Amino acid sequence: MDETLLRSLIPGVLGILVRRGADFAAAEDAVQDALVEALRVWPADPPRDPKGWLVTAAWRKFLDASRADAARRRREDLVDDQPAPGPVSGVDDTLRLYFLCAHPSLTPSSAVALTLRAVGGLTTRQIADAYLVPEATMAQRISRAKRTVGAVRFDQPGDVGTVLRVLYLVFNEGYSGDVDLAAEAIRLTRQLAAAVDHPEVAGLLALMLLHHARRDARTGADGSLVPLAEQDRGRWDTEMIGSGVAILQAALARDRLGEFQAQAAIAALHADARTVAETDWVQIVEWYDELAKLTDSPVVLLNRAVAVGEADGARAGLAELGRLDAALPRYAAVAAYLHERDGDLDTAARLYAEAAHKATTIAERDHLTRQAARLNNR
Amino acid sequence: MAKYLLLKHYRGAPSAVNDVPMEKWTPEEISAHIQYMNDFAARLEKTGEYVDGQALAPEGTWVRFDGEGRPPVTDGPFAETKDLIAGWMVLDVDSYERAVELAGELSAAPGAGGKPIHEWLELRPFLTATPNATDECHNGG
DSSP: OOHHHHHHTHHHHHHHHHHTTOOHHHHHHHHHHHHHHHHHHTTTSOOSSHHHHHHHHHHHHHHHHHHTSTTHHHHHHHHHHOOOOOOOOOHHHHHHHHHHHTOTTSOHHHHHHHIIIIITOOOHHHHHHHTTSOHHHHHHHHHHHHHHHHTSOTTOOOOHHHHHHHHHHHHHTOOOSSSOHHHHHHHHHHHHHHHOOOHHHHHHHHHHHHHHTTGGGGBOTTSOBOOGGGSOGGGSOHHHHHHHHHHHHHHHTTTOOOHHHHHHHHHHHHHHOSSGGGOOHHHHHHHHHHHHHHOOOHHHHHHHHHHHHHHHOHHHHHHHHHTSOTTSTTHHHHHHHHHHHTTOHHHHHHHHHHHHHHOSBHHHHHHHHHHHHHHHTO | OEEEEEEEEEESSOOOSSOOOGGGSOHHHHHHHHHHHHHHHHHHHHHTOEEEEEEOOSOOOEEEOOSTTSOOEEEOOOTTOSOEEEEEEEEEESOHHHHHHHHHHHHTOBOGGGOBOOOOOEEEEOOBSSOOTTOOOSSOO
């Protein structure tokens, strides 16, 4: 059975239940129950109309739960009021669901958890595994999130930017557990792109595809980090890169530039170069300039300093770096690299060691420690 | 969405403000202290910020390899060891600020005289296993 197809039906089914009058939390529970039943029943007895099957099963679960509830009478009235069954367009409901799950009243971790469950159709256990927390913790996080958005009216329009930030968080969480969250984020962003016409949705989708296409090449067989310049470009997924570039170009043509499109443009320039030497650093610097106008993130300026160092030489890069706050994350790593390029190997070795000390991931720390060791043992 | 380790020390932390050894507290004060810790953990479970928590015995043994075919050497505990971990709690929170807020709350657990201990707790971020997908290092870092 195609579990991805099954999961892609979830937001539509959930939307129908809510529109029929079920409150969000109860509808979400009912859909999860129906999902579990589908996983059990379908392999032996596949339905002709999977979505119709799910709607019927979920609605029955909802009614069962409601009948057992104290508010029995009031909810049973809904049965009489329910709209006649028939074809429904799932598009609007799906979109509303995205907005609800990314509602600004939720903390980022709650918004991510709720999105993965309600829109992505993942089980609580799968989400807990992916985030390396106990299932009970994730269950509580999801129930709290459902309570928080319980009072939100389902028809309120939302802010696309908030939804994109949540999807980007999911993408960046990477790939621990048995669910590939990066692939899941791409799937959800594709779904969103089909439901809403917005250049930044396309920009984020392109960005994710361009990063994802390089994933296999980013780590060595032992899990160590391979910097972009040393990656085996033959292991990049050229089809995915092509698809990302095409989506990006269509978005850029609409002349409504946003942060994600600019980031994707930089990723595309890296992906386009067949060798490191072919990288168009001058154009990359120009895109960083655009990006700096769109965001006040100092990390953008840090990355820009690297690009300037490649385009105009290490000295120019160091000059740019000198204007930034040395407390920025990865500042020491960038300084180390530029000093090495400039020929000051002692300073570079010291800075690599300092950067390793400040690294936030194991792979990054090990990589920087090796860089320091390489210069100290020359 | 970052994990932090909250370390409670038997020894090695700077002195608490309300610095009275536990064996000099009243039994009710000890119960109140333990209750506070349990309530704290239970509340974090409900907020979805709890990952793990364990207490450690004060007595430990040092172990090291002593060469091929020989049993490992054991020694200690060393009375002079400066630092001694009493237990830990692992949090999964949205921000560093939230982790500090929670650590501060745990440090306010009641001690002697029913007053907060103000003990020092050590807060350490976890290194994550995989780099952020977008932190691609096209340079040294």
